């Protein structure tokens with residue numbers, strides 16, 4: 001499974017609070033995501049303007065593993081930055 005497969009829109013919407021989902025997708029549309037490294041099974045990206053957060057996502061045997069440097073980055077629900085990285089990936093690969 002690739003990272004993008006694991007963060008398809010419906011799944012992400014279920015795993016993020018509504019405000020985080022909306023803010024994160026807006027961050028992606030506004031171009032506030034900078035991919036530092038991206039491959040099929042792992043992604044590292046910077047998200048944000050004044051204060052950027054670093055998000056790392058990887059596909060593991062147990063599913064998606066992710067971390068973010070923000071306050072909510074160790075939570076169960078996706079933070080807006082994790083949503084932004086996933087949304088940015090969909091925008092880059094619209095055929096998926």
Ligand SMILES: [Zn+2]
Nearest residue numbers: 068070079081
């Ligand atoms: Zn975050």
